[in-house]
Amino acid sequence: MKLKKFIDELPIMQTIKKQGSYLEMRMEEFRQKLHRDLKPTRLWGYNNQFPGPTIEVNEGEELHIKWENHLPDNHLLPVDKSIHHIANHPEVRTVTHVHGSVTKPENDGYPEAWFSRNFKEVGPEFLHQVYSYPNKQRAATLWYHDHAMGITRLNVYAGLAGMYIIRGKQEKRLNIPKDEYEIPLILMDKTINNDGSLFYPVGPENPPANLPIPSILPAFTGDKILVNGKIWPYLNVEPRKYRFRILNASNTRTYTISLESGDPMYQIGSDGGLLSKTVVARSITMEPAERIDVIIDFRKYQGKSLILRNDLGSINTPEDETGDIMQFNVRLPLKGKDSTIIPKHLSSIPSLKDKPISAIRNLKLVGASDDFGRPLLLLDNKYWDDPISETPKLGSTEIWSIINVTGFTHPIHLHLVQFQVLDRTPFNLEKFNQDGSIVYTGSAVKPKPNERGWKDTIAAPSAQITRLIATFSPYAGKFVWHCHILEHEDYDMMRPFLIQKRD
Ligand code: C2O
Numbered sequence: 001m002k003l004k005k006f007i008d009e010l011p012i013m014q015t016i017k018k019q020g021s022y023l024e025m026r027m028e029e030f031r032q033k034l035h036r037d038l039k040p041t042r043l044w045g046y047n048n049q050f051p052g053p054t055i056e057v058n059e060g061e062e063l064h065i066k067w068e069n070h071l072p073d074n075h076l077l078p079v080d081k082s083i084h085h086i087a088n089h090p091e092v093r094t095v096t097h098v099h100g101s102v103t104k105p106e107n108d109g110y111p112e113a114w115f116s117r118n119f120k121e122v123g124p125e126f127l128h129q130v131y132s133y134p135n136k137q138r139a140a141t142l143w144y145h146d147h148a149m150g151i152t153r154l155n156v157y158a159g160l161a162g163m164y165i166i167r168g169k170q171e172k173r174l175n176i177p178k179d180e181y182e183i184p185l186i187l188m189d190k191t192i193n194n195d196g197s198l199f200y201p202v203g204p205e206n207p208p209a210n211l212p213i214p215s216i217l218p219a220f221t222g223d224k225i226l227v228n229g230k231i232w233p234y235l236n237v238e239p240r241k242y243r244f245r246i247l248n249a250s251n252t253r254t255y256t257i258s259l260e261s262g263d264p265m266y267q268i269g270s271d272g273g274l275l276s277k278t279v280v281a282r283s284i285t286m287e288p289a290e291r292i293d294v295i296i297d298f299r300k301y302q303g304k305s306l307i308l309r310n311d312l313g314s315i316n317t318p319e320d321e322t323g324d325i326m327q328f329n330v331r332l333p334l335k336g337k338d339s340t341i342i343p344k345h346l347s348s349i350p351s352l353k354d355k356p357i358s359a360i361r362n363l364k365l366v367g368a369s370d371d372f373g374r375p376l377l378l379l380d381n382k383y384w385d386d387p388i389s390e391t392p393k394l395g396s397t398e399i400w401s402i403i404n405v406t407g408f409t410h411p412i413h414l415h416l417v418q419f420q421v422l423d424r425t426p427f428n429l430e431k432f433n434q435d436g437s438i439v440y441t442g443s444a445v446k447p448k449p450n451e452r453g454w455k456d457t458i459a460a461p462s463a464q465i466t467r468l469i470a471t472f473s474p475y476a477g478k479f480v481w482h483c484h485i486l487e488h489e490d491y492d493m494m495r496p497f498l499i500q501k502r503d
């Protein structure tokens, strides 16, 4: 269905600023209009909103959240029951993970700590109903989303995602745009049926006879781009500087964002908060789950419109207009003098490089196939159910070398920690496929300037070894790491890791 672009105004999510330290977040089903010309769409969200409300806290202020499941018993989207032995589990189950949060394992949203409506049934790792978040960490743009075993792709696509902002002193000291000039942007892609309902495939187009239906696919991209829950919205702005916190909350889609005019954006933050120096960039690539914090200066566009583009999408083809994201209309009168600045220096980021290294782990990203001949992606050739193999000691620093022997990029995410990227080294994938040997084809390349801050999700491109370094603290216990392409995470690119207490 063709939809007119830049017809709906960009919605801004309701912000829940911490009042007291206890919150209830209800997961519910409701209908909401995604575009002027669409009937309301049946969605899932938090507190009747899609995307969920933005939760905002200050560094060090603890918050307790009861995530409540009030969803119907049947899923909104086709559930493949052949994966992860989930046939006997309730069809609708949820568990919330605050992505980037430093919290104890029992509050992290372990995939098997799921619960059904009103906690009637719970998963094998379920421990308690109220999660606590110390927020004793660097100010940053985090987000929360569902993480239930085997159906994360469906729960998040149905709408279970929102932003979680930790504010800190350092950013307050910088004279950067704030309040109404600081705007969150959540990017998602969806395909919508003519009746307004969400489309998600039940399986491949021409399934072989033996295939379970519904059947999980190794990738899904929608043909409409949504920002904050509206399809191709517009935002009226003043001719001045704005700060945008941008999150890619799509299942599979990667974006390379740029301004139609070709002018630069000023990136001040990444997953783990402020960078050390502002990075001036004409385009910025965002894998699923990555966040960027950018300043855009609209001063010279007074009276004009400017499209935020996705260089990886196409434009002006009738079926696919994913090359456009949203439009800025610089038509509001300037309310007051813009005295904000684009600082050069932002924060200090101590390097982990000089710390003693306790282990170097070589971890391959591999493609395989399952009993039905479906593609199956694995971390180091292991399934979710295999015994835990990554067991860093509490407080130790390790290097993880992610060796991607598949044909495409995987965004790799570790829970609990913010890491640093050391480098990427290309190797000969053909040679590897012939005899399993790794032969470098070039020297190690330093991470891109905007990857030199703290990261929790990083692109591991095909035929490259991406090395990251992390200190595993401050909590011991079981966490997960995975590919953040949700179709991969569900099958089967997710593994537990165990941070061992020191004796
Ligand atoms: Cu954004 Cu394990 O998740």
Ligand code: CU
Residues within 6 Å of the ligand: 377, 409, 410, 411, 483, 484, 485, 488, 489, 493
């Ligand atoms: Cu992947």
